[in-house]
Amino acid sequence: MRILHLDSTWHIRMIENNENEYIYWINLLRRGDDQALSHYFQLHNKSLLYFATRLIENPEEAQDIVANCFVALWEKRSDFEADENVKAFLYISCRNACLNFLKHIKIKTRVQELFYKELVQNEDTVLYHIMRSEVLQALRMEIELLPENYREVFKLIYFEHKRTDEIAGQLNLSVQTVRNYKTRSVELLKTAMLKKGFSNALMLTILLALDGI
Incomplete structure (x- = not known):
């Protein structure tokens, strides 16, 4: 029973430490500290880039889309109340920008046409690619x-x-x-x-x- 109590206490402390870290970074972002922007960039850039590249099949355009998402995040920095709002904003912004890109290109590849239709009609497709991009980012880190x-x-x-x-x-x-x-x-x-x-x-x-x- 003593071991279970210690494990439980450790788990609670880990949760509290994580919550304190989330609060720290969101407060820095709201105050306009560019360290916070760098933090969120390092946290989400790779998975967002994979997400966008996967959807539009254009690596150069994907880089521009992701960069613009972080610009938009910085411009709206005072609006965010919690850490998870930052992540949601970035992915929604990225998804909308990818959809807009696919909407306006005159000639689409078969894959681009497929993703465009799924982005418009099926939110589950977007959620799958968000999940996959985050899994791959975490996996790359663990491989190293x-x-x-x-x-x-x-x-x-x-x-x-x-x-x-x-x-x-x-x-x-x-x-x-x-x-x-x-x-x-x-x-x-x-x-x-x-x-x-x-x-x-x-x-x-x-x-x-x-x-x-």
Whole structure:
């Protein structure tokens, strides 16, 4: 019972610390401190960029859209009452800008036409891409935290699409060792993602995303 009490106390303190951090940054933003803008940029830029690029299939335009979202955030900084409002504003602004871009281009690719129709008709599509972009951003960060040997093998498999025997020869390892590193890497990533609050229901999304990360 004592252990459970300590775990409970620690969990409450973690929640309180997180809430204090959220309050700190939102107050800085409302006061016009550019450190807050930098904080939210680092927090959301990569996932927003993935989100926009995925929807409009135009990396250069996606960068402009995301940059403009942060400009709009700064212009409206005094309007935000809570940290989650910032995130919602950024994604809604990004979604609307992507929709506007797709609406006005004269010739759309098949994929662009598909996303345009889904953006107009189905909010679930937007939510899926928001979820996927956040999963991938968190996953990229966790990959960089893997032990060096695991990380090297993992990247060769999923980034460079090399076969197990190729990696074994390149790194002077046995084939079984490469397989062990791969298995252990995936286990560590799953554990890390669960600790970040991603549920088991997202594990399939994560594994499917690995090949295209």
